[in-house]
Amino acid sequence: MQKVKNKWIKIGSEVLILASLFTLVQYLITAGLLNQYYQINLTSMCINVILAVSLSLINGFTGQLSLGHAGFMAVGAYVSVIITNMLDLPFIVGILVACLAAGLAGFIIGVPTLRLKGDYLAIATLAFGEIIRVTLQNIDYVNGPAGIMGITKLTTWPWLFGGTVLTVLVIVNLVNSSYGRAIVSIREDEIASELMGINTTKYKVLAFVIGAMFAGLGGAFYAHYFYIIKPETFNFLKSFDILVMVVLGGLGSTTGAIIAAVFITALTAALQSFPAIRMILYALILVIVMIYRPQGLMGNKELSIKIFGRIWSGRNEPDGNK
Amino acid sequence: MLEFTQQIINGLSLGAIYALIALGYTMVYGIIKLINFAHGDIMMVGAFVGYFSLTLLGTNIFVAMLAAMLTCAVFGVLIEKIAYRPLRNSTRIAALITAIGVSLFLEYMAIFLLGPSQKVFPDSAFPLKAYTLGGLSILNKDVFVFVSAVVLMLILQYIIKWTKTGKAMRAVSLDREAAVLMGISVDKTISITFAIGSALAAAAGVMVGVYYNTVNPLMGIIPGLKAFVAAVLGGIGIIPGAMVGGFVMGLLETMVSGYGNSLYRDAVAFGVLILILLIKPSGIFGEDTGEKV
Amino acid sequence: MKSGKKVAMLVIMLFILSIAAGCGGGSQETGGNAGDKADTINVGINVELSGGVASYGTNARDGAVLAIEEINKAGGVLDKQLKGIERDCKSIADEAMSVSAALIGENIVAQIGPLTSGDVAGSTPVMMENKVPLIAPAATAANVTVDDKTGKTRDYIFRVCFIDPFQGTLMAQFATDNLQAKNAVIYCDNSSDYGKGLAEYFEKTFTENGGVILAKEGFVKDDRDFRAALTKIKGLNPDFIYVPGYYQEVAPLIKQARELGITVPMGGCDGWDSPDMVSVAGNEALNNTYFTNHYSSQDKDPKVVKFVEAFKAKYNKEPDAFAALGYDSVQIMVQALKDAGEADPVKLTEALAKIKDFEGITGKMSIDEQHNPVKAGVVIEFKDGKQVMNTRIQP
Known part of the structure; x- marks a missing residue:
């Protein structure tokens, strides 16, 4: 009791x-x-949290190295804009369809590629991400390389907050469910988990589709805040950015992904005033963190204080592991 | 037919450059299983060393190429020592992120030091001659790129197949622990691999300079990515695979631009990559290794 | 372990607090030293200094900074010195938006940049909301200054460059009238709205004049190998090849075209204007090529000569079109500041909209009701590596 x-x-x-x-x-x-500056960065933070947490489900928990996350984000962004701006339907429809479309893209890409392992999967997802971008560049309906400009700003704080919390809740609960244990077992040892009777393909695809859906959500929020989307925004360097957040936070740690997403967004903003050395510093920080803490800031631990405990973690034994 | 032959020539020159860069990728991957995303940027460094050697020191093209290769060999070894070696025993994804970091570092250090604008490779370094063979136009630089690429690949093949170092490299890539037991210095072998791979990239960089006349700090990103695709296409970790992959990639891009829609060039290249991965994940030349339990 | 978690928690709390504290500080600033009490006039320079188009942004920044220095040396404007505040938008639209908001926190009177139409679009909502004018040096897409849904001019967005329809039409006319071209191939930079926009208007006018477009090919930014498509174009044997794009790609493209034995005239746009055209493509290859522009860096106009000399002295490189446009963006803003009589963003905007016959180094321009500059266009021909004025066309 x-x-x-x-x-x-x-x-x-x-x-x-x-x-x-x-x-x-x-x-x-x-x-x-x-003020507006903080609002914009707060928005970026929330979107990055959504992207990082969703990618951490694929990369961190399932252990499937994906380098095509920006592609799913692009699908979400474009589909949602078509729904809201071109067909004049409400934002919620745009968001839902965007998530479904990105999930579908995840399914189409995931089913054939998830048979691949490790680096090969990384390369295949990278290639798919680029194909999505090149395809968008060649579709005149969405203005090709120029992109869609003048998107109505619909991403407000309630939407963002709701979306971010939903993403975190869904993924944390998934990870802590029996599905989650199956997913993590694939990361730990795919062959062994298959021998235990786990349908590894099913769980890998499931994780991939859910991750892609939330990337679509992030894309929809992005499009409806930043006024313009164009294919170039979603190139492979964007995927790298998201991956960096996940790895910096620690593979297999949702709180880690959140902290890293917030940290990197804040860092990027803070370095705006130092244009000359901005990217050099960013690169150095990446290399140094990786050298001194290759498991990322959080490792695969969760940040769990009594109060926050349940939100993020049930998997963590109470301090028993150290 | 004439046009087709011309396209083949175009494709071969482009492919030679891809192949040279792909070789470095593949060697590094073969030995430490790292996708070295900074490899394209090493090519950029090589191109700039070549550029400065030509303009500031006024050397000829062969000296410039040697200078670039030597500098980049040292550079590659240093990068491995500083950034990759500490991570040798941690996860591969951590090493991958480090490689991305190194790549960004090289690009933006070059922008910081040299400015983002392109620099023009002096024409005098390689006076242009065109040979016309019944309507075909073959330039001396086509020949130069192709021949130097092939010569470098032959030298590489010799090193790997016939020298002690080459044997050590193959041994380390096959089984690092066993290689140590056989008395092979793994650190040294990995350093040599990086040196050779980077030197090849530098040679490719100078060729790009000669071939396309300009160099700029971000020039390594796209060829780097393409060469990487080429390496996978041929079977990553396999040296002849990288060469073939490079040429296939060059020809493929040329054919898509020449006979299809040039806008889909990149999509087709990536599409073929995916197909290859799905049908034969280990690449054209790769051997399928059964899953070991 | 427990204490470690507490520390982490504390960090998060501090972070949230710092957001709260920061915004308090930010808004105070806005209220605190508004308007004329400051002894400098702040100008935001929001350009691409890293990322894909870093070279465009850097050149435009150099031009803008040179203009600010010259004005300050000459005693400033409205008895105040100009202060340029540089920020990097990484060639990404969302960064451009964030940078604009940060700059507005610095009480800027106007923002120069960004360069590409996409990045300007990212910056646009913030400028509109805060009623601070944005002067785009090189954003050419028509919908940068006009909302294409409502047809309304965007009140606070201005530009100093040509828009796509003007240049595309100009070159099409020139190809038909002066080069007697009956058919043409378009080979455009397909990764930018600039190249695509120009191609679209060229095609429209050229076909209206009775010409035939034999094929449309495209390249993307950072391409260096064009021989495959060029070989194909050679087989079509067109009268004229239109190559709208930037010099980084166009120069090697022309060189490779000539190497493959394509001798027909080729035409382009102001993105061609750079000393690198000659040094990359070479004098011979450039013969029989033409481009539309508003000025020529080899112009004998004393104003242009002075600018080119000052630029070379300061940066040890030749200015390209971006540098010239960055310079003019600042100069036109200064003119408007003088007209307005005070350093107030809204008054400045009104003055900008009324600019007439401003003598910039990229030509004499007046701002029209859609906030585009009306300026004369010229067709420049390369003759043995020299830019020669071929035709001047008044709008």
Whole structure:
């Protein structure tokens, strides 16, 4: 009984904290206290969190190295804009269709390629991501390389917050479910898990599709905030950026992915004033972090304080592992 | 027919450059299983060394090429020592991220030091001559690129097949632990691999300079990616595979631009890559290794 | 382990606090030293200094910085010194937006840049919301200054470069009238809206004049090998080849075309204007090529000569079209500041919209109701490596 009660207290406090965070930021925005610069970077942070967490499901938990995440983001961005701006349907329809389309793209790409292992999979996904980009460049309906400009700004704080929380919740719950244990077992030893009777292909594709769907969500938010989308935005360097967040945070750590996404967005913004050395510093930080902490900031541990505990983790034994 | 032959010539010159870069990729991958994304940028460094050797020191093209190869060999060894060696025993993805970091570092260091604008390779370094053979136009630089690429590949093949170093390289790539037990210095062998791979990339860089006249700090990204695809196409880790992959890639791109739609060139190249991966993941020349439990 | 987690938690809390604190500080700044109390006039320079088009952005920045220095040396404007604040937008639209917002926090009176139409688009909503003018040096897409859905001019967005329709039409006319071309091949930079836009208008006018487009080929930015498509074009034997794009790709393209034995005239646009054209392609290859432009760096106009000399002295390189446009962006803003009489973004915008006969180094221009410059176009011909004025066309 005590346990059940504790659980409800925890869930209650989580909801409370999230609600107050939401209200605080909403208040700051409506009261005009959060200036535009911070709003933009907050948006970037949320979108990057969505992208990083969704990629961490594929790369971190399932252990399938994917380098084509920007491609799914592109699918989401373009589909949502077609729905909202060209067909004049509501944003929610755009988001849902974007997620479905990106998930479908994930399925189409995932089914054949997920048979591949390690680096070969990485290369195949990289190639698919580039094919998506080149294809978009050649579709006149979406203006080819010029992209679609003048997209209505529909990504507001409630949407962003809801989307980010939803992404994290879905992925954390998935990872902690029986599906999640199957998925993690594939990462740990694919052959062994197959011998245990796990249909590895099914779970790999599942993780891939869900990751792609949320990348589509990120893309839809991106398109409806930054006014313009063009194929070049979603090139393989964008996929690398997302991958960097996941690895920097620690493969197999959702909190790690979140922290890294927030950190890298903040770092990018902070370095805007140093144009000459900006990318050099970024590159150095990457190399140094990897040399001194190759497992990423969090390793595969989760950041779990009592209050936040349940949101992110159930997998973590309480400190027993150290 | 004339046009077709011309396209073949175009494809072979382009392929020779891809092949040279792909060789470096493949050697490094073969020995430490690292996709060295910085490899294209080493090519860029080589091109710039060649450029400065030609313009500031006024050397001829062969000296410039040697200078570029030597400098980049040292560079490659240093990069391996500083950035990749500490990660040799951690996950491959960490090493991959480091490679991306090194790549960005080289690109933006070059922009910082030299500016982002392109530099023009002096024409005098390689006076142009055109040979016309019944309507075909063959340039001396076509010949130069093709012949030097083939010569370099032959030298490489000799080193790998017939020298002690080459044997050591093959041994380390086959089984690192066993190689250590046989008394092979793994560190030294890996350093040599990086030196040779980087030197080949540098040679490719100077060729790109001669061939396309310009060099710029971001010139390595696209050829790097293409060469990487070429390496996988031929079977990554396999030296003849990289050569064939490079030429296939060059011919394929040329044919798509020449007879199809040039806008789909990259898509077709990547599409073929995916097909190859799906049908024969280990590449054209790769041997299928059975899964070991 | 427990304490480690607490520390991590603390870091997150601090981070959230810092956002909150930062925004407080930011908004205070906006209220604190508004308008004329500052002793400098801040100008935002939001350009691509890294990423794909870093070279365009850097050149435009160099031109803009040179203009700011010259103006300050001459005593500034409205008795104040100009202060250029440089920020890098990484050649990405979302970064351009974030940078614009940061610059607005610095009380800029106007923003110069970004260069590409896409990055300008990213920056646009922020400029419009805050009512601060943006002067785009080189964004050529028609919908940069005009909302193509409503047909309304974007109040705070201006540019100093040609728009795509003008140049494309100009070259098509020239090809028909002066070169007597009956058919043509278009080989355009397909990775930019610039190349595609020009190609579209060229095709439109050329076919209206009775010409035939034999084929349309495309290349993408950073391509260096064009021989496959060129070999194909050679087989078509056209009267004229239109190559709208930037000099980085066009120069090797022309060189390779001539090497393959293509001798027909080729035409292009202001993106061709760079000293690198001659040094890469060579004098001979460039013979019989023409491009539309607003000025020529080999122009004898004393203003242009002075600019080219000053630029070379400061940066030890020749200015290209981006540098010239960056320079003019600052100069036209200064003219508008003088007209407005005070350093207020809204007044400056009004003055910019009314600019008439401004003597820039890229030509004499007036801003029309769609915030595009109306300036004369010229067709320049390369003769043994020299740019020679062929035809001047008044708009």
